[in-house]
Amino acid sequence: MTANPPHVTEFDPDSDAAQPEGFLQALMGRIEAEMRELQFPGFSADDALNLGLLLVELGKERNLPIAIDITRGEQVLFHVALPGATPDNGYWVRAKQRTPARYEVPSLLVGLRGRVRGGRIEDNAWFDQSRYAAHGGAFPVYVTGVGAVATVTVSGLPQVADHDLVVEAMRGVLGIDGAAGKG
Secondary structure, eight states, X not given: OOSSOOOTTSOOTTOOSOOOTTHHHHHHHHHHHHXXXXXXXXXXXXXXXXXXXXXXXXXXXXTOOOEEEEEETTEEEEEEEOTTOOHHHHHHHHHHHHXXXXXXXXXXXXXXXTTTTSSOGGGSTTSOTTTOOOSSSEEEEEETTTEEEEEEEEESXXXXXXXXXXXXXXXXXXXXXXXXXXX
């Protein structure tokens, strides 16, 4: 079961099949809009706990086999593995989390930008796949007027579903319409 219904008109980074022109750009545009939308007024340890608990609630309601992590710098503020998550999800959480911590954009967007000219960021020798993962599921926590201050990461679903679950929970904590929970 995925976090949200599959997007039938969206680029699928997990597919090797040819995809309609414009789908990649459309997904990148959606993520860039989410970056502008998901701005916190501040981000405390309590905010991290509320966000983490909302992700746990969504994961348990939907029986999702996910690992959840919220990290600020080197400090882990929240971390849990729900039933069905594997030790591999812990590896993916760390690798995905490092990507927005370095680039200050969602990990999915880093991976998508690498595909604009038909390749993948992983094809570049300078991209260290032992430390970073350009796969969806890690989103920076942006504080208005400050920038990225932390990272929220989910691992265990297809990468767009991981990304969408993080966005849904962030909207919930921020009280944005259409969100799963209330701030």
